[in-house]
Amino acid sequence: MTTVLAALLITATAGGPAAAGGSGGPERVSRPGEYAGYSPVLYDEWVRTSQYLPTRDGTRLAVDLYRPAVDGKAVERPFPVVWEHQLSRASRAGDGAVDLRGVTSGMAELTKYGYTVAFVDRRGNGASFGTMTGYHSRTEASDAYDVTEWLAAQSWSDGQVGVFGCSNTGDAAMQAATVGAPHLKAVFAGNYSFHKYDAFQRGGIRANWGVGPNRTREEDLRNLPVDADADGALLRQAVEQHQANTSLRDMWRKAPYRDSQVASVGTQPWPEYSVATYKEAIERSGVPIYSYDGWDDDFRKESLVSAATLSNPHKVLVGPWLHCENQGFDIVAERHRFFDHWLKGVDNGIMREPEVHYYTGSSDGTGQWRDARQWPPKPSARPTRYYLGGGTSGTVDSVNDGTLGRSRPHGKGGGDAYPVDYSVSCPGPIDQEQTCPQDEKGLTWTTAPLKDDVELTGHPEVSLRLSSTAPDGNVFAYLSDVAPDGTVRILTDGRLRLALRGTQRAPYDVLGTPWHRGNAEDAEAMPEGRAERVDFDMLPLSSVVPAGHRLRVTVTGADVRESDRTEVNPAPVYTVHREPARASSVVLPVAR
Incomplete structure (x- = not known):
């Protein structure tokens, strides 16, 4: 059902299907960061609902669904689904302001074009139950399989599923490609680590700002309950389970070497939690991948190594940005282009473009975007x-x-x-x-x-x-x-x-x-x-x-x-x- 909160956030302008373009149709534009005319606007409303979905071991994961709507009601026809494996799909700030990931990310906009967009709290996070053991563990990867297949099986899904994310959710998106989910058809991942040791422990030295998510009970309780949990009782139960989450700072300190074994997680965390370890599984899946990063991000080599290593169809974007930033570039439009091609079969030319799109800047503040068939560009430096x-x-x-x-x-x-x-x-x-x-x-x-x-x-x-x-x-x-x-x-x-x-x-x-x-x-x-x-x-x-x-x-x-x-x-x-x-x-x- 549509909650009062969702109703307040519905972006309605006229209700019902949106009008098509003029007799000549809208101008068609498809190039990096720009996309118009290839995918008609079908709806001008969306509704948000939330619920729990089950995993194979019974752990309940909280999911927000943003669906195309007419007159405040979700359209029942099936659409492709794109989703993010989140830490917090919906929460309140200390001042009470509501933060909905679908809104802040801009991805709810894709509902206008006939997509369902989902955000799922990873186990041990948000309103989801369970505990987070390690960082991007194989349990989380198997959860990604279950989520993908659950989304594909719903009556409002046409079975074509894509996953996206940036930073820890970019890593989670790549992890989703390691488990062979039959209905996963495209991955759009930003600022992720291909091998965690090379990224977090570059040169054998831990000198990055973050160690991963570590939240207090009070912060966890600011997450919004799912619709059926009106009094927040289930949220409180889930938050209590989160108290057993791995202390990532302690775990990394006990892993000075790539092959360090850490007793608290019962494994060698660097290889087990790294995308690179599952290279063959990703290649077997054949799933196309779009990687992006910024020249001022500490992980920027990782996307380039990933694209050079994997045989999957690949696109790479590197801009003049810090971590997960994209000023001056419409990343939602770029995701739309990529998902239209792979989930809807739209011939928008994205995969005929050169594989690498990158920005060359200068100290005087000027710069230009360039294309290359591979990285480093040829002819090489x-x-x-x-x-x-x-x-x-x-x-x-x-x-x-x-x-x-x-x-x-x-x-x-x-x-x-x-x-x-x-x-x-x-x-x-x-x-x-x-x-x-x-x-x-x-x-x-x-x-x-x-x-x-x-x-x-x-x-x-x-x-x-x-x-x-x-x-x-x-x-x-x-x-x-x-x-x-x-x-x-x-x-x-x-x-x-x-x-x-x-x-x-x-x-x-x-x-x-x-x-x-x-x-x-x-x-x-x-x-x-x-x-x-x-x-x-x-x-x-x-x-x-x-x-x-x-x-x-x-x-x-x-x-x-x-x-x-x-x-x-x-x-x-x-x-x-x-x-x-x-x-x-x-x-x-x-x-x-």
Whole structure:
């Protein structure tokens, strides 16, 4: 039934089916972020209902259904269904304001075009029963199978089902593709981790802002009950079950290695909860996937690795955004385009477009969208090596002049000693994904002013010859654009735990970048005073550095985002070597 709350939120303009376009029909537009004329507006109302749906083990999951409506009543004809595996499908803020995921996401808009849109609270979250064990466990994946097939079997469903999401729900959308649900026909996932270790524990270091959902009892009780739970008694029962949820912060702290076994969840969390582990199952499903991310998101490599690895039909979008943002781009229209093609068979040309649509920005605020058949784009960028201390003459005690140059250092010796400074900080609010410049807390090398604009599109790689007075520690590297007025803008960054510096062959396509397995057996202490090869990649980028600006590489031993730092007293001393036989460098993807 339609609740009073839903009735207040019905977006009604005239009631009944919407009028078609003129005799010539509406203009047809289908390109990234724009979609019109291919899918007629059929309805101008929707109704929201909520209920519990069962899973195979009897756990009840709360679902919100947004259905096309006429005169306040749901249309009974069958439509395709798209859904999100949520943490909270509907809740109240502290001030009492109602937050409906269907409204805030904009996805209820698809009901106008003949879709049913569903939002399902994952077990242990929202108004759903059960407990959350781990993060994107196989139990949750089997729930996704049950939800997909339940949605497909309803009288108001035509059996064509798609799933979407971003961040933790993007991960959940990809997990839905691992279980072979027969009626899952399309996945639209954003800002997800292909392998959780590579994303959350990048370089063997946990230095991301989030650890996953952890909610208090009071926060949980703000979730809206389902329609049949008028007094909230069922919600209160569900919330009590949530108190047994896994503490994700504690779980991750007990998993420093890719193969760590954590007793509280009875498994190795990094592989079990990672999409990459189920690559073959996803490929067997053949389900088409649309991945999107932003150049300022810490997970941005993951979508590119996913697309390069999986044989499924794939689309990739990367914009100038932070985590799950899409300013200036209509992500709902793009989802509509994708689902129309795969769930309704609309020939809107989306799959004839180049696979990758990405944005190339510049420090001056300008930029442009580009298309490529694959990532990195072809013709590929020219790998261009810049040496730390490039061109510096060397003796054993020579002092680096801070030059980042194309010429290999020459002479008999030279190295830059750096006592690790743990006092890294930012002067103001810190962006969710990016850190702030730490040039005063590390070593820097800077080019001369650029004579021409330089475009960097691809994956920078750092190759240090580094010695340390400690057996372990973290190293961070930042690539920055330095404006003529001295303003520093970080373009990308990389990091690595020194004990995990060994590289191995990856079991999936990491786009030619160094890969560190990070198993417990791979940990190897740094030999005191001996220069070791330390290779790691920075996150991908596509950015133009204008003429007159300079490129800078900064190396530190600490980052403001670290959540598991072990400080050593006295602080270790790193030496970055720059003699000809042990030159340290960075390889930049300079576009042709």
